[in-house]
């Protein structure tokens with residue numbers, strides 16, 4: 725689902741975070757959303773998911789050029805919000821269960837997605853025993869089985885070392901054609917893995 729941002733402005737009190745900012749986030753691509761700290765990356769993701777209101781401009785989603793809708797978006801958490809005592813499979817299943825899939829089908833989808841992301845052997849392992857990189861992939865797997873048309877990941881490499889960031893870059897590259905993915909990141913490895921880049925300049929977009 726393509727997201728088109730046209731002349732978007734957001735201010736918090738007197739602080740202008742986005743000013744007359746326009747960009748396209750193409751469908752079925754990984755887009756790296758880059759820009760200095762405080763340039764408004766998280767604010768833009770929030771606006772594109774319908775949580776933050778624009779002061780002016782417009783965001784249009786999908787072929788119908790609809791308003792942003794939070795139900796279209798799966799968020800990959802920064803670090804992890806996995807339930808530690810639950811297995812990787814159970815954590816991923818939650819993404820499928822959230823759209824009303826039956827328990828057995830959710831387990832099948834979770835196993836399939838874990839396998840695709842190289843975690844087939846870890847499906848039964850409690851999340852608290854997984855590494856940072858594995859947990860990050862669990863987060864992506866859960867977002868993917870939710871089958872929402874848009875995935876947003878805000879600084880997904882923040883808590884990862886270089887080796888796990890490389891893994892994540894590989895995962896992102898392989899996910900490219902599945903859905904529309906936007907990754908807010910400073911990380912050159914993740915920027916390199918994306919097929920498209922949108923940059924915020926800072927001090928007002």
Ligand SMILES: Nc1ncnc2c1ncn2[C@@H]1O[C@H](COP(=O)(O)OP(=O)(O)OP(=O)(O)O)[C@@H](O)[C@H]1O
Nearest residue numbers: 736739741759760761762763764765766767768908
């Ligand atoms: N709800 C809010 N109320 C007031 N100010 C806000 C709010 N949300 C964000 N800001 C401010 O807007 C600016 C942009 O923040 P944002 O988190 O979007 O930037 P970012 O590019 O994601 O930064 P980082 O890379 O450091 O995460 C910051 O100065 C921040 O303090």
